[in-house]
Amino acid sequence: MRAVVLDNHGLRLDTDYPSPQAAPGEVLIRVLRAGICETDLQLIAGYMAFRGVLGHEFVGVAESGRYRGQRVVGEINCSCRQCEYCQAGLGRHCPNRSVLGILNHDGAFADLIAVPEANLHLVPESLSDETAVFNEPLAAAFEIPEQLDLSGYRRAVVLGDGRLGNLCAQVIARSGCDLTVIGKHRAKLALLERLGIATELLGNVEPRREADLVVDCTGSPTGLETALGLVRPRGTIVMKTTVAAEHASSLAPLVIDEITLVGSRCGPFDKALAALAAGDIDVQPLVSGTYALDDALEALHRAQAGSVLKLQLVVRQ
Amino acid sequence: MRAVVLDNHGLRLDTDYPSPQAAPGEVLIRVLRAGICETDLQLIAGYMAFRGVLGHEFVGVAESGRYRGQRVVGEINCSCRQCEYCQAGLGRHCPNRSVLGILNHDGAFADLIAVPEANLHLVPESLSDETAVFNEPLAAAFEIPEQLDLSGYRRAVVLGDGRLGNLCAQVIARSGCDLTVIGKHRAKLALLERLGIATELLGNVEPRREADLVVDCTGSPTGLETALGLVRPRGTIVMKTTVAAEHASSLAPLVIDEITLVGSRCGPFDKALAALAAGDIDVQPLVSGTYALDDALEALHRAQAGSVLKLQLVVRQ
Numbered sequence: 001m002r003a004v005v006l007d008n009h010g011l012r013l014d015t016d017y018p019s020p021q022a023a024p025g026e027v028l029i030r031v032l033r034a035g036i037c038e039t040d041l042q043l044i045a046g047y048m049a050f051r052g053v054l055g056h057e058f059v060g061v062a063e064s065g066r067y068r069g070q071r072v073v074g075e076i077n078c079s080c081r082q083c084e085y086c087q088a089g090l091g092r093h094c095p096n097r098s099v100l101g102i103l104n105h106d107g108a109f110a111d112l113i114a115v116p117e118a119n120l121h122l123v124p125e126s127l128s129d130e131t132a133v134f135n136e137p138l139a140a141a142f143e144i145p146e147q148l149d150l151s152g153y154r155r156a157v158v159l160g161d162g163r164l165g166n167l168c169a170q171v172i173a174r175s176g177c178d179l180t181v182i183g184k185h186r187a188k189l190a191l192l193e194r195l196g197i198a199t200e201l202l203g204n205v206e207p208r209r210e211a212d213l214v215v216d217c218t219g220s221p222t223g224l225e226t227a228l229g230l231v232r233p234r235g236t237i238v239m240k241t242t243v244a245a246e247h248a249s250s251l252a253p254l255v256i257d258e259i260t261l262v263g264s265r266c267g268p269f270d271k272a273l274a275a276l277a278a279g280d281i282d283v284q285p286l287v288s289g290t291y292a293l294d295d296a297l298e299a300l301h302r303a304q305a306g307s308v309l310k311l312q313l314v315v316r317q
Numbered sequence: 318m319r320a321v322v323l324d325n326h327g328l329r330l331d332t333d334y335p336s337p338q339a340a341p342g343e344v345l346i347r348v349l350r351a352g353i354c355e356t357d358l359q360l361i362a363g364y365m366a367f368r369g370v371l372g373h374e375f376v377g378v379a380e381s382g383r384y385r386g387q388r389v390v391g392e393i394n395c396s397c398r399q400c401e402y403c404q405a406g407l408g409r410h411c412p413n414r415s416v417l418g419i420l421n422h423d424g425a426f427a428d429l430i431a432v433p434e435a436n437l438h439l440v441p442e443s444l445s446d447e448t449a450v451f452n453e454p455l456a457a458a459f460e461i462p463e464q465l466d467l468s469g470y471r472r473a474v475v476l477g478d479g480r481l482g483n484l485c486a487q488v489i490a491r492s493g494c495d496l497t498v499i500g501k502h503r504a505k506l507a508l509l510e511r512l513g514i515a516t517e518l519l520g521n522v523e524p525r526r527e528a529d530l531v532v533d534c535t536g537s538p539t540g541l542e543t544a545l546g547l548v549r550p551r552g553t554i555v556m557k558t559t560v561a562a563e564h565a566s567s568l569a570p571l572v573i574d575e576i577t578l579v580g581s582r583c584g585p586f587d588k589a590l591a592a593l594a595a596g597d598i599d600v601q602p603l604v605s606g607t608y609a610l611d612d613a614l615e616a617l618h619r620a621q622a623g624s625v626l627k628l629q630l631v632v633r634q
Contacts, residue, residue, distance in 0.1 A: 093574065233407070233412075239568065242572045252560060255556050258410070258464070259580045261577070262577050263568075263573070
């Protein structure tokens with residue numbers, strides 16, 4: 001089969017990669033469409049030392065199992081279902097887990113991917129493939145209200161106007177708080193303004209320490225320092241940014257101002273699907289381009305440009 | 318009067334420093350005894366660019382006001398009592414505040430210190446001067462149960478066997494959780510063992526990611542990285558360490574494991590005094606030495622030695 005493979009020789013499109021075998025409990029999914037994420041770019045840059053097929057945002061058709069012949073999306077953490085974390089309902093933190101396209105498990109930039117059947121969610125008929133691919137990153141945005149009661153925050157800032165920043169902003173805006181997105185790109189900020197969300201250019205922002213909540217979606221090791229300049233004493237910063245680079249900043253302000261910093265990763269697929277089905281989240285304007293799988297390397301190259309939002313790979317029409 | 322002064326020429330004992338004037342709402346305190354804190358050493362090293370009289374842990378006798386002639390301890394944050402934070406009961410975060418011996422306010426390594434009367438707490442007769450001086454750092458330890466419900470944490474680790482680590486450990490041990498203090502100094506760890514608190518030498522510790530709560534009292538920029546190696550996914554790290562140095566570590570593990578990091582600074586004087594009066598906290602073994610104020614520079618030099626716990630300055634017998 002075709003697959004976008006990252007190995008010791010670098011990144012390549014392999015047209016004769018061995019098809020995955022479904023392990024016990026797994027189902028093969030014929031991929032329809034996949035999305036390129038910042039994490040894919042980080043993996044290519046060396047993060048997690050991943051080797052294998054890239055890709056973890058996808059929609060496809062189940063080849064077997066209870067969703068056979070139907071469109072599904074899949075949670076990316078493949079947990080052991082037996083350890084202390086799995087028993088406590090925290091399978092996304094299972095220490096024995098593999099992660100689709102990220103850790104010890106081939107991903108979705110391929111004709112086929114093997115996914116635990118327990119990870120699958122049926123896609124409502126009303127959702128296009130283009131929209132359904134957004135479910136994985138949108139679920140990550142919905143992790144924020146899983147961790148925090150957003151009704152307790154009056155003034156919120158999302159740092160970063162990229163793919164994840166946009167989705168987090170749309171999720172947080174639903175809570176009715178006074179939200180501002182701060183970013184570097186006028187065109188990306190304009191998309192948010194069209195949704196009625198206030199925005200500011202990063203270059204115009206002075207440290208003002210008045211936000212009750214700051215969500216760092218910058219993807220940059222400097223995001224935390226910017227967040228510390230905007231959050232009020234006793235406020236909360238949510239970190240969505242995973243970068244391999246070191247944060248080189250003093251954390252003394254975090255102690256002096258008694259800030260709470262909350263790491264936040266993958267989230268609930270069911271809540272994201274429900275919001276997409278209800279039309280509550282506007283993802284279509286985020287698509288900056290669509291490529292055939294055969295042109296995946298070109299797409300991954302273009303995804304590194306600052307002007308780009310979401311690029312998708314069409315694997316099968 | 319005598320005062321330990323830090324200015325652009327460095328640190329000196331001034332025997333003819335001008336006595337403080339009590340501003341409206343302030344009371345002069347004749348200092349009996351003061352404690353040397355890690356923050357004093359940081360200030361001497363350049364932290365906060367402080368200029369003035371050092372010292373913020375003290376017991377003294379009020380010269381006027383409702384505690385006139387009685388022994389008092391004083392909270393260190395001098396807040397405006399008018400701003401949004403003060404109105405919300407968060408005067409310790411007042412953006413207009415000065416801080417005794419730390420920020421725009423002369424401190425307690427002197428014959429006299431001016432303190433807002435509202436900051437004063439009467440010292441119970443039963444407490445010695447030596448014990449009462451511990452109230453300020455002990456209050457900082459009691460800030461942890463102000464911020465977190467400790468009954469929710471089963472396995473706790475305190476990183477650091479110094480002055481603050483010891484006090485935080487004694488406070489956390491009261492919650493009944495399974496507590497281990499990890500430090501570098503056998504003699505300091507032995508003090509904790511005598512209180513029935515389990516300890517480990519840092520050199521023997523492997524990352525094990527199983528603690529529900531880790532409290533960083535290392536005073537070192539590497540403390541956070543050690544804490545991230547010990548806390549479980551979805552666990553909590555409390556940062557008590559304020560250092561001017563930069564933390565150079567990737568925060569990706571914080572995001573991946575969805576760790577909550579809570580900055581923690583000054584705490585409730587009343588709860589600390591009550592615990593000292595009840596004999597619940599054992600501070601006497603922490604005193605490594607006592608110096609006359611006239612020998613303060615020698616004491617501040619000795620306080621930098623790794624083997625020392627608390628040094629106190631006797632200002633007036």
